[in-house]
Amino acid sequence: MKILLFIFILVFAVGCKRADVEKHPLMKRAEECREEGDFQAAANGYKRLLEKYPDNPLLHLKLATLCDESLERPDGAIFHYEEYLALTPADAPDRQEIIAYRDAAKKRLIASISPKNPELDALKKENQALRNRIEELKKYLFAMQQRRPSNQPPPERFSAPSPAKVSVEETSGDDFDIYIVKAGDTPGRIARQYYGAASKYYLIMQANDLTGSRSLRIGQKLKIPKVTK
Numbered sequence: 001m002k003i004l005l006f007i008f009i010l011v012f013a014v015g016c017k018r019a020d021v022e023k024h025p026l027m028k029r030a031e032e033c034r035e036e037g038d039f040q041a042a043a044n045g046y047k048r049l050l051e052k053y054p055d056n057p058l059l060h061l062k063l064a065t066l067c068d069e070s071l072e073r074p075d076g077a078i079f080h081y082e083e084y085l086a087l088t089p090a091d092a093p094d095r096q097e098i099i100a101y102r103d104a105a106k107k108r109l110i111a112s113i114s115p116k117n118p119e120l121d122a123l124k125k126e127n128q129a130l131r132n133r134i135e136e137l138k139k140y141l142f143a144m145q146q147r148r149p150s151n152q153p154p155p156e157r158f159s160a161p162s163p164a165k166v167s168v169e170e171t172s173g174d175d176f177d178i179y180i181v182k183a184g185d186t187p188g189r190i191a192r193q194y195y196g197a198a199s200k201y202y203l204i205m206q207a208n209d210l211t212g213s214r215s216l217r218i219g220q221k222l223k224i225p226k227v228t229k
Contacts, residue, residue: 021056024049030062037184039070039213057087061098068101069188069201072212074109078102097199104202108211176207177224186213194224203227 021027030045046063053059064080067073081102085095179190187205188198195203204210207223216222 021049021053021058034066034070037186039066042066043071055087057084060084060087064101065188065199065201068105068212069205070186070213072214074105074112077105078109081105101202104206112211175226177226179222179224181216181218181220181222183218185216187216190222190224195227200227 026045026049030042030049033039033045034042043063043066046059046066050056050059050063060080060083064077064084067076067080081098085098085102088095177194179194187201187210190204191201192198203225204222205212207225210216
């Protein structure tokens with residue numbers, strides 16, 4: 001009888017602690033920051049909660065998916081996936097899925113530290129060329145402003161027309177849909193739209209060789225694998 005009472009008290013305490021974490025103001029603020037795209041602020045909020053609840057698996061899972069999907073920190077993702085697995089039962093229904101996420105993060109970490117990455121080098125050169133072009137345009141605009149007479153009103157500014165909201169095209173294959181990236185998209189948000197669960201973002205990342213949210217570009221076409229329900 002005493003053993004059953006102890007188990008009941010333990011389960012009740014764990015349940016209360018989880019409820020406390022989910023209702024905590026820091027958790028609410030961290031979730032808001034994540035939705036707004038301020039991923040570093042969200043991570044800081046989760047970490048502050050971990051100081052108070054160091055053995056809470058939910059917080060480790062939140063940090064793991066944030067590092068994996070949005071911060072491009074596979075090392076952090078691996079650590080928090082491991083902590084989550086250590087704090088949850090061996091027969092937890094999502095265990096194999098979390099192990100798959102962890103193993104995928106390990107592969108990305110190994111790829112990121114490889115000595116040669118021609119694709120990455122090409123992107124760096126392209127970014128540098130764009131920065132140089134922006135600096136040239138800034139100098140040109142500054143020179144034009146200096147040449148304009150002081151009594152001449154500044155030129156009227158026209159706002160560029162808003163692009164049409166086009167996000168999904170018709171299916172172009174038997175095994176996948178085509179999705180066009182728009183502002184604010186992340187793999188998790190797209191996965192939630194197609195699969196009803198942000199946790200399946202890894203299917204989109206694997207199908208398109210993505211390393212995180214920063215790999216997305218507005219107007220980019222993504223393959224969205226079809227999943228049999």
